[in-house]
Amino acid sequence: MNIIVIGLNHKTAPIEIREKVAFDGAKLGEAVDTLKNAPGIKENIILSTCNRVEIYANVEDPSSGAESIKKFISSFHNIPIETLNNALYVFSGKKALLHIFRVTSSLDSMIVGEPQILGQLKEAFDFALKRKSTRVFLNKLMKKAVSTAKKIRTETRIAESAVSISFAAVELAKKIFEDLPTKTVMLIGAGEMAELAARHLVNNGVKDVLVTNRTAERAEDLSREFNGRTVNYDQFPEELVHTDIVICSTGAPAYILLKDQIHKIMKQRKNKPMFIIDISVPRNIDPEINDLDNIYLYDIDDLQGVITTNIQERSKEAEKAEKIVDEEVEAFLKWQASLSAVPTIVALRDKAEAIRKEEIEKRLGKLSRLGEEEIKSIESLTSAIINKLIHYPIAALKSEAEDKEIMVDIVKRAFDLHTAPENENERPPEHKNNDKKK
Amino acid sequence: MQIEINVLLFELALTFYFIATISGVIWLFKGRKATSRTIIALTVVGFAFHTANIAVRYIKGGHLPVTNMHEAASFFSWCIVLLLIYHEYRFKLGLLSSFILPIVFASILASSFFPREITALRPVLKSNWFSVHVLFAFIGYAAFAMACGIGIMYLIQERYLKSKHPSGIFQRLPSLQALDEINYHLITFGFPLLTLAIITGAVWANSTWGGFWSWDPKEIWSSVSWLVYIVILHLRLKVGWRGKKTAILSIIGFVIIICTFYGVNLLSEGSHTFK
Numbered sequence: 001m002n003i004i005v006i007g008l009n010h011k012t013a014p015i016e017i018r019e020k021v022a023f024d025g026a027k028l029g030e031a032v033d034t035l036k037n038a039p040g041i042k043e044n045i046i047l048s049t050c051n052r053v054e055i056y057a058n059v060e061d062p063s064s065g066a067e068s069i070k071k072f073i074s075s076f077h078n079i080p081i082e083t084l085n086n087a088l089y090v091f092s093g094k095k096a097l098l099h100i101f102r103v104t105s106s107l108d109s110m111i112v113g114e115p116q117i118l119g120q121l122k123e124a125f126d127f128a129l130k131r132k133s134t135r136v137f138l139n140k141l142m143k144k145a146v147s148t149a150k151k152i153r154t155e156t157r158i159a160e161s162a163v164s165i166s167f168a169a170v171e172l173a174k175k176i177f178e179d180l181p182t183k184t185v186m187l188i189g190a191g192e193m194a195e196l197a198a199r200h201l202v203n204n205g206v207k208d209v210l211v212t213n214r215t216a217e218r219a220e221d222l223s224r225e226f227n228g229r230t231v232n233y234d235q236f237p238e239e240l241v242h243t244d245i246v247i248c249s250t251g252a253p254a255y256i257l258l259k260d261q262i263h264k265i266m267k268q269r270k271n272k273p274m275f276i277i278d279i280s281v282p283r284n285i286d287p288e289i290n291d292l293d294n295i296y297l298y299d300i301d302d303l304q305g306v307i308t309t310n311i312q313e314r315s316k317e318a319e320k321a322e323k324i325v326d327e328e329v330e331a332f333l334k335w336q337a338s339l340s341a342v343p344t345i346v347a348l349r350d351k352a353e354a355i356r357k358e359e360i361e362k363r364l365g366k367l368s369r370l371g372e373e374e375i376k377s378i379e380s381l382t383s384a385i386i387n388k389l390i391h392y393p394i395a396a397l398k399s400e401a402e403d404k405e406i407m408v409d410i411v412k413r414a415f416d417l418h419t420a421p422e423n424e425n426e427r428p429p430e431h432k433n434n435d436k437k438k
Numbered sequence: 439m440q441i442e443i444n445v446l447l448f449e450l451a452l453t454f455y456f457i458a459t460i461s462g463v464i465w466l467f468k469g470r471k472a473t474s475r476t477i478i479a480l481t482v483v484g485f486a487f488h489t490a491n492i493a494v495r496y497i498k499g500g501h502l503p504v505t506n507m508h509e510a511a512s513f514f515s516w517c518i519v520l521l522l523i524y525h526e527y528r529f530k531l532g533l534l535s536s537f538i539l540p541i542v543f544a545s546i547l548a549s550s551f552f553p554r555e556i557t558a559l560r561p562v563l564k565s566n567w568f569s570v571h572v573l574f575a576f577i578g579y580a581a582f583a584m585a586c587g588i589g590i591m592y593l594i595q596e597r598y599l600k601s602k603h604p605s606g607i608f609q610r611l612p613s614l615q616a617l618d619e620i621n622y623h624l625i626t627f628g629f630p631l632l633t634l635a636i637i638t639g640a641v642w643a644n645s646t647w648g649g650f651w652s653w654d655p656k657e658i659w660s661s662v663s664w665l666v667y668i669v670i671l672h673l674r675l676k677v678g679w680r681g682k683k684t685a686i687l688s689i690i691g692f693v694i695i696i697c698t699f700y701g702v703n704l705l706s707e708g709s710h711t712f713k
Contacts, residue, residue: 160609175599175608178615270678273614290600294681302602309605 001137001336001405002062005091005099006069007047007054010110013087020077021084023048027076029131035072036133040065043138047103047124049117051110056100058137062092097141097332101325104145105152106159113158113314118149136406141332148328155324158317161310166197168306169277169298170204173245176275176296181205186243188236189250190218193279197247202226210243212236214250237261241268246276248284257285259292266292277303339405341397343419344412348393351415352386444498445554447491448512452546454484455515459543462536466607477535478526485519488546492516499556502569504576506557507703511549514699515542517580521624525584529620531612537587548700567642575635579695581628582667585621586692589685592617596682618681621688622674629667636660659698666691 008021023031023046035044035055043058055073059065070088074081091099102108106117125142128134134142153159162168177183185206187198190213198209209228213219219230231239237257240246250256257276266274273294278285283299290297298306360382364375393411397404411417458480465473492513495503503509522538525531591611598608611617639657640650651657670687673679 157609172599172604175595175604175611175613176615178613178619267678271680273681293683296599298602305602306604309603313605 001339002059002065002092003096003100003137003141004057004059004062004065004069005054005096006057006066006073006088007052008087008089009052009054009108012089017083017087018050018053020079021053021073021087022050023053028127031076032128032131032133034076035069036131038068038072040068043134045124045128045134045138045142047121049120052103054103056096056138056141058135066090066092094329094333097329098325100141101145101148101329102322105149105321105325107318107321107325111163111311112318114163115153115159118146122146136409140335144328144332148325151328152321152324156317156320158314158321160317161313163307163310163314165193165279165300165303165307166200168303168310169197169247170200172296172298172306173201173275174204176273177244179205181207183244184208184210184242185245185247186210186212186231186236186239187222188212188246188248188256188284189214189252189280190222191249191279194247194249194277195222197277197279198226201245206245210236210239212239237265240265240274244272244274246274248276248278249280250284251280252284253282255284255286257289259286259288262286262289262295263292266294279303338412338419339408341404341408344408344417345394345397347417347419348390348397348411348415351417352390356382356386444491444494444556447487447494448550448554451484451488451491452550454480454487455519455539455543455546458484458535459539462539466533466536474532474535477539478523481519481535481539482523485516485523488512488516488519495556499559501559501563502572503556504572505559505563506552508549508552508554510699510703511545511552514576514579515545515549517576518542518545518583521577521580521584525620529616531588531591531616531620532610533591533607533612534588537591538584541583541587562646565642565646567638567645571635571638571642574631574638578628578631578635579699581624581631582663582688582692582695585624585628585688588617588621588624589688592621592685593682593689596685614681618684621685622680625667625670625688625691629664629671632660632664632667636664656698656702659694659702663691663694663698666694 008018010018013021028046028048031046032044035041035046035057040060041057042060045056047054047056055069057065057069059068070081070084073079073088074084099108104118104121106113106115109117121142125134125146128138162171173180173183180201183206185198185201185208187194187210190211202209209223209226210231211219211223211226211228212231212233213222214233216230216233219233222228223230240262248256262274271294273296276285276289276295276297278297278299281300285297285299287297287299289295360378364370364378370378393415396407397411399407412419458477461473461477461480465477492503495509499505502513504513518538519542522535522542525534592614595608595611595614595617598604598606598611599614636657643652644650666687670684670691673687674684
């Protein structure tokens with residue numbers, strides 16, 4: 001088995017090339033099928049997103065396999081191969097595995113830790129399964145890659161903190177309020193970013209949405225969108241008594257809420273906490289309001305600061321994730337190495353012989369009246385049966401068929417065989433040499 | 439032989455609480471999610487040994503084992519763990535054990551420095567009021583200890599939000615609302631118990647010494663802490679204080695409880711001093 005990766009991503013290729021190389025939904029089926037029938041390519045998966053196009057393949061020979069995939073991309077998209085050569089990366093052996101695991105775990109993403117890639121990869125894999133372009137190895141590899149990504153999600157905090165303004169707002173709201181569904185949010189002004197933040201809050205359970213705007217029409221539109229209520233712009237401060245989260249983004253040139261006003265409002269609402277997000281520039285809400293107890297005022301720079309910290313935290317968590325990826329790749333290599341035929345044949349023979357001996361001993365104890373001759377003939381009879389029976393799997397293992405490794409895996413599982421670790425360790429260096437030679 | 443068993447049980451409880459506390463503190467700084475369950479499991483095992491230790495002393499001594507400094511401090515930490523385990527299962531507040539276990543461990547460690555023999559009940563304590571009075575007081579104290587730990591968590595989380603640099607343990611601490619509400623619930627739970635402890639104490643004193651109140655140092659300090667908590671409740675219900683200010687007050691309240699508990703016993707003479 002030789003796993004190779006060929007592809008390009010946002011780091012190696014500009015959008016002009018990525019869009020040419022991308023496989024859109026309509027053509028993906030044709031592409032997968034073409035590759036499936038290409039010589040020397042046993043299995044393939046095509047992953048095509050806006051940031052990356054990658055082909056994972058199990059090939060007979062890494063370098064000729066890579067060439068044939070490059071030729072395929074070139075002819076499929078009608079791009080000269082020289083243009084591709086500059087943008088494409090090719091990995092084989094351990095590097096290919098490492099790359100696939102890192103991509104799946106979102107360690108290679110533009111924003112590290114963003115979870116979309118895992119879903120995209122699952123889709124690509126499902127598509128390949130439907131088209132029957134994968135078999136044992138890529139299937140096992142994909143399942144391992146997905147489970148590694150999940151392990152990283154649960155064991156590290158790589159995806160925990162928000163890295164966009166609107167998600168950061170939701171994350172902060174969740175740390176101020178325990179039950180968002182019972183809270184009221186007010187949109188003052190109707191900027192795009194404010195709308196997005198409100199949308200995320202609603203997705204996280206907020207039900208009561210108030211909208212106020214200088215032009216009433218826009219307010220009506222927005223409140224209809226959120227199933228909310230409109231508030232007259234002149235009267236919005238009164239409604240603040242019942243509002244827990246404020247998202248402000250008006251174009252007003254001066255402060256529209258002052259400290260004294262909020263102070264009074266807080267008394268009226270018995271100091272119930274308020275979260276105020278001011279994403280307007282210039283700022284619309286007196287920044288000194290943050291000095292009041294139980295009020296949390298964030299302006300656009302504060303939110304940006306939160307995101308910067310979160311991205312730093314993510315890169316710290318990414319180090320832990322890299323370690324997990326390394327471990328999982330090692331485990332996969334070990335499994336790969338265990339698929340050599342000779343120790344499996346030995347183990348199969350030993351197992352059959354052990355079973356035969358055990359059963360003979362059990363029976364002979366009860367049949368003590370048998371003479372030596374009879375015992376001998378029972379021995380040879382049972383040996384003959386066993387040998388005939390295991391002749392077929394052993395012959396299959398010894399054959400140089402293209403699917404020999406699959407056979408090893410199946411025989412090992414069917415007969416519950418465990419080959420000794422020494423044999424497993426012998427294999428990887430051999431693999432490396434292969435890579436170098438070719 | 440039985441003394442050895444209860445000492446062994448005590449040491450086991452102490453050891454498990456110690457490991458749980460250390461893991462709790464380490465968890466604060468570098469937390470993998472799975473550790474939470476390990477810490478609770480360690481605490482529960484420690485609690486089981488601790489309960490057995492108290493049961494053995496109860497059977498051997500024939501009374502609630504709270505009649506010397508060792509027993510009292512140990513029982514105090516037992517009550518806190520009881521409430522901690524309940525809150526862990528009921529509310530699942532992130533990092534709660536990391537903040538409460540140090541209080542538990544400090545108390546049981548303090549208890550380990552005092553003589554551990556099981557003593558017969560002094561005649562003056564032979565009263566039905568004894569167990570009732572002590573139970574109310576200790577469970578009330580434990581509620582205030584929890585309120586203090588949660589108050590500290592609130593202040594840290596509030597600091598993160600106000601400073602606008604949420605990092606470190608921000609993600610893993612609960613929301614301000616949850617912390618504030620549970621802090622309040624604990625005080626409304628502890629306050630009536632403290633009140634009942636003071637009332638039963640007074641009634642008991644009256645039947646023993648013929649006077650409800652004798653200005654014993656413990657009585658004075660208890661009324662001070664009682665006043666602090668009634669002030670917290672008043673400010674909260676009538677004035678509308680909440681959040682940071684009530685969190686600080688709940689920490690002050692517990693510091694006074696600690697003074698009441700250790701200070702009075704170690705530094706002064708009176709009917710509450712262990713002999």
